[in-house]
Amino acid sequence: MRVYLELGIRSFRQVLTYRGATLAGLFTNSIFGVILASIFLGFYASTGGADVRGWSQSQTLTLTWLNQSMLMVVYMWGWWEVARSIQTGSIAMDFLKPVNFVSYWLSRDLGRALAHLLVRGLPTFIIGNLLYDLLPPQSAANAIAFLPSVAFAVVVSFAFRFLLNITGFWVIDHRGINYVAMATLNLLSGFMIPLAFLPDPVLAIVNLLPFRAIIMIPGEIYLGQIPIWEGIGIQLFWSVAMLAASAWLLSLGERKVVVQGG
Amino acid sequence: MDSLNTLREELGISWRIAALRLRGQMEYRSSFLMQIAGSFIINFSELLVLFALFNRFDNLGGWSLHEVIFLHGVSQITFSIADTLSNGIDTVPTLIREGEFDRVLIRPVSSYLQAMVSEVSLRHLGMLAQGVIIFVYALATIDIDWTAAKIILLVTAIVSGIALFTALFTVEAILSFWTVNSVEAINAFTYGGSDLAQYPLHIFARSIRWLFLWIVPIGFVVYYPALAILDKPDPLGLPGFASYLAPVMALVFCIVIGYGWQLGIRHYRSTGS
Numbered sequence: 406m407r408v409y410l411e412l413g414i415r416s417f418r419q420v421l422t423y424r425g426a427t428l429a430g431l432f433t434n435s436i437f438g439v440i441l442a443s444i445f446l447g448f449y450a451s452t453g454g455a456d457v458r459g460w461s462q463s464q465t466l467t468l469t470w471l472n473q474s475m476l477m478v479v480y481m482w483g484w485w486e487v488a489r490s491i492q493t494g495s496i497a498m499d500f501l502k503p504v505n506f507v508s509y510w511l512s513r514d515l516g517r518a519l520a521h522l523l524v525r526g527l528p529t530f531i532i533g534n535l536l537y538d539l540l541p542p543q544s545a546a547n548a549i550a551f552l553p554s555v556a557f558a559v560v561v562s563f564a565f566r567f568l569l570n571i572t573g574f575w576v577i578d579h580r581g582i583n584y585v586a587m588a589t590l591n592l593l594s595g596f597m598i599p600l601a602f603l604p605d606p607v608l609a610i611v612n613l614l615p616f617r618a619i620i621m622i623p624g625e626i627y628l629g630q631i632p633i634w635e636g637i638g639i640q641l642f643w644s645v646a647m648l649a650a651s652a653w654l655l656s657l658g659e660r661k662v663v664v665q666g667g
Numbered sequence: 668m669d670s671l672n673t674l675r676e677e678l679g680i681s682w683r684i685a686a687l688r689l690r691g692q693m694e695y696r697s698s699f700l701m702q703i704a705g706s707f708i709i710n711f712s713e714l715l716v717l718f719a720l721f722n723r724f725d726n727l728g729g730w731s732l733h734e735v736i737f738l739h740g741v742s743q744i745t746f747s748i749a750d751t752l753s754n755g756i757d758t759v760p761t762l763i764r765e766g767e768f769d770r771v772l773i774r775p776v777s778s779y780l781q782a783m784v785s786e787v788s789l790r791h792l793g794m795l796a797q798g799v800i801i802f803v804y805a806l807a808t809i810d811i812d813w814t815a816a817k818i819i820l821l822v823t824a825i826v827s828g829i830a831l832f833t834a835l836f837t838v839e840a841i842l843s844f845w846t847v848n849s850v851e852a853i854n855a856f857t858y859g860g861s862d863l864a865q866y867p868l869h870i871f872a873r874s875i876r877w878l879f880l881w882i883v884p885i886g887f888v889v890y891y892p893a894l895a896i897l898d899k900p901d902p903l904g905l906p907g908f909a910s911y912l913a914p915v916m917a918l919v920f921c922i923v924i925g926y927g928w929q930l931g932i933r934h935y936r937s938t939g940s
Contacts, residue, residue: 429852433851433859439871439875440859443871444870446870447867447870451726457723458723578701580702584705585708588712591716602719603719
């Protein structure tokens, strides 16, 4: 256990060293937050301030800023470290390490996520609150449940990214998979719009998929848009299911490893 | 006359380099096709989000779905061409960090043109194709009173927009002459600017509007020409000729950026040993 804690702490510190990148990222998150919030304000102006599909204007704005704040915490785009280690062959060295391969990467990712929560998530949400009248958590219970929900979101997101990376054993060029994953998350994770805005048949399918657990459920819990136990339950289910799938796919891939060179 | 001949010669050389780079990429056909399909899919997902929103809301700041799609089309055509032209410029920070930029400077061809063709990639063709498709879709669904003046306005706006975005992509390269840190904050202006240009400018907060009209004049190359073409009123209350300022604003912006590039080149100190 100690080694995984140590790995997490290392990743945590690593993020903190990139101060310039952090400031630049905060600026970019804020600009995109303002752009998305403006678009929703423009849309809500056409309803005369009425709720749409159970989402008030303030709730939608709050979700937009929560999502912008969570974006780096769940690291939705462009994490291909494992795929690259498969390409370069350095994965063979990682297999030799006396640690569980999935836990090795998961503990590193959790350390990274905690650092990003502090230096990217929290400041972005504060900026959002300064610029707009965002809602506080619906109740003290929702506020408390928000934190484990964020942790589960990171785990589901990690397992999803890990699965995509592991396809590197079979697919040499991961860019195609990356594009499809990005488009899917844009549409079906609730990152850009509350999922309730999707057409009903699509929504019925989306609720059966894991993408919602990656970024939107923490926001829904914060806002009281989903019963706390239902939200956490969905996330718990997908965390277990997708980590199990990761371990299984990895065991298939391991058999394929052929290392060249001396 | 001499300088004109030099320019023609330089453009000729640059074109040949660009053509060689393109032929190189065609050798990796599946990778090339995948990149094109990829940018298509990602932009398509964003378009689906727009359809979903208009399914639940009546209008966006008084604009209909098809009018917003018109903006998407114009903005995507402009941005994707500029992005294609700027691929090489994007690599300048890396060239500088690795000490490779010296090679560019000792050749007797304009440093900017060389940087531009140092990496030519057509991966934004997917986005361009999509821009054209949704632009045609918008034209088919909106009743526009086309006049010769409007067509000229549209073409000038697109050309000005390409120049503006290309210059904007150069800013990161210019900054990298002074700092070896990558300056990612500039993405907020390039990608953020192209996102913003896909929506009617008047829905944005005043500070953002001001930024994208008077500092990075993207509003003048997409939104204002679109107002005149679609015969929409201007809720921001600028004088009517604002719709025709695209070439002027783009030119001023390009001159400033060009001056910045010259300063950068003069300031450049090689990192190599």
